[in-house]
Amino acid sequence: MALTRRQFLTLTGGATAAPIIFLACGVPAEELLVEAPLEMPEDLVSGLDNWYATLCRQCGTSEGVVVRVMEGRAKKVEGNLDYPINMGKHSARCEGGLQDLYHPDRIKGPLLRSGERGTGQYEEVSWTDALGRLNLQLSQLQSSRNQNSMVLVTNPIGGHLGMIAETFASKFGGRYMPYEPVERTNLKAAIKQVFGQDRIPDFEIENANYVLSFGADFLNTWVSPTRYARGYGEFRQGDRERGTLVHVDSRFSMTGANADSWIHVKPGMEGILALSIAHVIIKDGLADPAAAQALTGGSNLEEFAPESVAAKTGVSAETIEQVAHDFASHKPAIALGGGSAGAHTNGLFNLTAIYSLNYLVGSVGQPGGVVFNPAPPLSEIANAPSSSSYQDWADLVNDMRSGDVGLMMVRGADPMHGLPGTLGFRDASYDVPVIVSFSNIMDDTTAMADIVLPEHNSFEDWGTDTPDAGPGYEIVGFQQPVVRPFFEGRGEHLGTRGFADILLAAAQGLSLDLGLAGETYKDVLQGSAEKLFALNRGSVRAGDFKSFWNGMLQRGGWWDVNAKASGGVPAPQRLPEAEEPRFDPATPGRFNFHLSPFSSTGIGEGQGAHIPWLQATPDPITSATWLTWVEINIQIAEDLDLREGDVVRVTSPRGSIEALAYPHPGIPPGVVAIPMGQGHVAGGRYAEGRGANVFSILSDLTDESTGALAWSATRVGIEKLDKWIRLPKFENSVSDPPEDEEGLVIEITSDDS
């Protein structure tokens, strides 16, 4: 399909042609003159720009963005004002999409391994050659009736891409395994158990009066941080009374820093604390009686009285009473949990107990509370994106070892980096005859691949998304290419291709009927868009399909604010049996610190490690960048004679890594925290060999009820090494604030305070 640039702009932008002509005639003549440098250089005219709506696919949230395009190049990302999730706002990670697009180490065309596996030796081949090889592998499995030894791994993706990947795998007869380094297995299971929902509900923080969060760093990295932060701004200083945020966590996180109170709980005791809060609410008659009856079956959870659990949870009885009373008397109130609270051997119990609190204060299905998300009105993509549990991965590794995996295809996921080292995924991968990667960056998994079929960057490709968590009503976000593929100039045999289109082509080559309407990905999307058009409701309505399609692409998708979840408030379920966490090792011994790994603000769990802006994004609390540090309580650090930058060895029963000490005023004495995301063996110039990979020392304990990894259940010991490396951080980059003779910072305040 040969398009001129003008046609392309017209097609993708709908009404863009008109403004181009208008602007082109409208630039005032004097601005075309080269001006004397008396004026700022910024005064000189520099061309025309267009903003196109699309989706950001840098993290699982997938926000709606608009991208500024000039001369065919993407220049800037901003939030899409219309898009219900982020409403014009965007996170630091969205901006990273630009550097992903123009990454200097992007893979420019299909590659074939030419040296030993893992040595990084590849030769470039044509798409015809590479796709031929993929098809050969697939058809060999077909003819030897070994289809089930094909495994397709992707990141958890909603919308059509997830559906196509899943359909491809199942129609072929293979396995589909969505992979995420910080799995939502327990979260999804708890939401299902407590609310009977397949989708994560929307938390209407902007209308809440009280938010009680457990372990979820929701303002920073958890599920949909931009959406929550948008609510948080209103919650703090909106047109009504200021809301109160109480954060329960075993670590001092960014969300904890912003809370009115941070309650540090012993790791894994979040659920028991929640039951104690429930007990106080019920005992003092503050609970919705019907809900209390349903949840407890008439008992008032006496065994969880604050005095009885204070020692166990590390939270004083007064604090528990106080929080319970405040929570129950400042409605609407929301209880939410996730992150480390769900990453224990009792993670599901913790989260179930936490989310059940919402029933006691009547916030389920209420404004300012927990609002359910309906499925999108397209049956083909109605399922929420799924993901595999750690147990599934452990089973897979067994199959790999026993030769039951003949072909592994990986897209948008880096399990070599993110799966705990103790699982031995890397070793087992040598038993897989063929690994195919669709990544356009040489990440740790791609570096082990035999065939690399690099996919487009998301700004070059089509797509849809059904966000999980959604906004509380029906939504289908649309992604359109905003620039032509960067490597298009290399001709059709090299360069990158869309992942969905590669799968569709492969299916065609195998004569596999995926049951999709359309030959290309875009056709499939248009087919679904026609159904949305036929609904004739929601944010985009038009007289004919063409205008509908263009209008929808211009707005970044389709949604209907009136189409909310039906079915009313589900009846509360009995609370689960209380369960205490287990740790590895079971007794501290020389592993006397609890290890709390956390997602990084910039690089996430490693997905953004190749992007220099995100590497250079200071951690909100420590302002550290680029390397891996370990947060150690400042008092303990003093006892151990540790200064910032001292290299320490962090050892768990599963291995050890080195990290730079950061004496931290906020972290509890028995806990050390390490950011996730570094320690790549590959990943391009900005990621490779940088910092340490905290996943490599995690224990493989799981929550047995769900198979989810208990990634917060590892105990470690720390040991000072005789080495010091400056911690690259922004703090103190500019001079210190003025101090008086005693070294106290002079408070600079306005006169009236």
Add this chain to the structure above:
Amino acid sequence: MAESWGMVIDLDKCTGCQACVVACQSENNIPINDEGLFNQRRAIEWIRIERYWEGEFPDVKARFIPILCQHCADAPCEPVCPVFATYHNNEGLNVQVYNRCIGTRFCANGCPYHVRFFNFWEPEWPDSLKNQLNPDVTVRSRGIMEKCTFCVQRIRRTGRKAAQAGIDKSDAELERGLNPACVNACPTQTLEFGDMIDVLTAVKEGTRLPDEPKSKAGAKVKKELEEDGGRGYRLREQLGTNPSVVYLRKVDEHRKEVITHG
């Protein structure tokens, strides 16, 4: 009458998420802050988040404050420049003319807010990343001072659009284009931008604040300055710099008080 651009920063909303910082890097062609630059204390962030510790474990707090050029009406950075590379324009902006700058760094010494950054090295990008550079913004070279411009290129562009459409550049319709990149990004709406000439002039001259400020940002400042228990203040105000950035204090729920830092 020309505008005087100003910003309100509500510290009770800021979470320290760094979205503003990265949005600024992307909009303004800020060189990649590699590890070495951080270690040399030469990383450049036109807007930065400072974090202050308060108290000790377990009663510990971390407070965040975004700091950028305050576009002072009486800017101490301006008179010290021997070549007039930094001066005040008629829209209340403290501007930096890169091709005049000779790198004396006097201005950076003069600025009490430490928001001026010197290019100690020639900024370098791998060729492909240069595709992202904003053509509206000069790439600074080694030996040049730089700092926040309130995204003057966006103000200019919006001015042109407004002139074409025959409307005012402060028109609500043009707000997204006019706003600096950080303001559009900020998920919590901590940052608000607008023409605050009426409010800032009244504050400077100690006269009554206007009844109906021209911009939303101005109206917010008026409310917070006039109300009992209002939270408005300016950083290091007593130095007489007359900043165009107004901060609103953070509220500490437990101490039932509002916190100031800076």
